[in-house]
Amino acid sequence: MAQKPQLFDLPNPPPNPPNLRIGPFGGIDLSTNEAQINQNNSPDMLNFSIDERGSLNKRTGYERVFQRSLGPGKINGIFEYRKEDGTKELLIAHGGKLYRLDDLNEME
Incomplete structure (x- = not known):
């Protein structure tokens, strides 16, 4: 005898969290523990740069100086x-x- 599939009422998904706006951006702060810096600072800015408006942009990389390769390896x-x-x-x-x-x- 085949069993009927059991149906469940799923709750509605939670709403998207509101956007967090931080301004004005203060830049990188390495002076103290990263849990203790101001909200408008960051402990890690490895691949970001700040434009003239103060907005964060992804760093695009480096310009190649010459075309010849030195070979494999770093x-x-x-x-x-x-x-x-x-x-x-x-x-x-x-x-x-x-x-x-x-x-x-x-x-x-």
Whole structure:
């Protein structure tokens, strides 16, 4: 003998919460515990920037400096080397090698 399916009365879904407006935005605050900062501050602004109106925008990324790739793997560091004569050179450490920025630009 087949049983009839049991029907349930489901409650109405809760209403959407109201939008939270924070203004004026104060920016990042790393001076204290993140639970104790003001409501118009943030403890983490990694991928955001603020435009001239004070609105938050997603950071779009970085401009590619040169088209040639150094190969697989990450860049281990970028350093500014100051010579004895006061001139500076940009050095890039990648995959166990050290590159001068001038040398990379000449390879383009």
